[in-house]
Each structure stands twice: as structure tokens, then as C-alpha cells.
Amino acid sequence: MKFRKKHNEASEVFTDSLNDILFILLMFFLIVATLANPNVVKVGLPRGTKDTKAKQNIMVSIDKEQNYYIGSTKIDHVQIDTLLLREIEKYRKTPLDTPTVVINADTASYYGEVFRIMRLSKKSGAKVVATVK
Secondary structure, eight states: OOOOOOOOOOOOOOOHHHHHHHHHHHHHHHHHHHHSOTTOOOOOOOOOSOOOOOOOOEEEEEOTTOOEEETTEEEOTTTHHHHHHHHHHHHOOSTTOOOEEEEEEOTTSOHHHHHHHHHHHHHTTOEEEEEEO
16 A cells, blocks of 8 residues: 655745835834824914915014124114115015015014014015014
8 A cells, every 4th residue: 555645735925025014114104103293283374365475575684793784784773774764665666565574583682673673664564574593
């Protein structure tokens, strides 16, 4: 009697590379999930009808030594009012044009001076944007 050996080898799928890919995807999603901050306050912001941005016509800067600049030109603090009004009138081509004054102020600058320039710009009919660095 001749007995045949039965080979009951189970077929296996090579899954080492699949395990590597799944591990990389798991790590990617864990890192992305930790970067998304769930503690962000949701605020409903108004949406504008136009997608245009205001032109930043006039740049006023105040550094920590209380030096004033219009554009890149250093201005004496006594003359800032008249020179700012002159710059605003220079950018106003028609009565409907409203130039934008962007104020870049250092955190060590006096906020009273920043508010004074904002008030002067608003009084002369310009839009005002203030950034503090």
C-alpha cells in the first residue's frame, strides 16, 4: 500500500508591506488630528458681497523709539499731522475715493499717538487699519 503524503500547506498572503503602509497612514492621521485644535471658538463672521481688498495707500509706522515714518520716510513728530493730511489728499483723486491709512505700531509705542493718528485719518475721510507688532 502506497501512502501518499498529503501536503496541507495553507496559502499565505505576504502582508508586510501592507502593514507598513497602514502604520504610516495611522501615524499621519494621528499627527493631523493633534494639529487640528478643537478648542477654537467658532465665530460667525459677516461675509462681504465683493471679493476686493482695500488698497493700502498710506503706511504710517511708529517704532519703539517713537520715530514716525510715512512710507519709508522718517517724519518729525511735530509735522506728522500736516504731512499725513497732505498724503491723504494726494491719494484722494475724486470725492468718492477713500484712501486707506495702515498704521504699523510697535508694542512699546504710545497708544495715545496711535489713536491720535487714527482719529486724524478718520476725520479727514480715510479708512484706517492698525496693526501692532
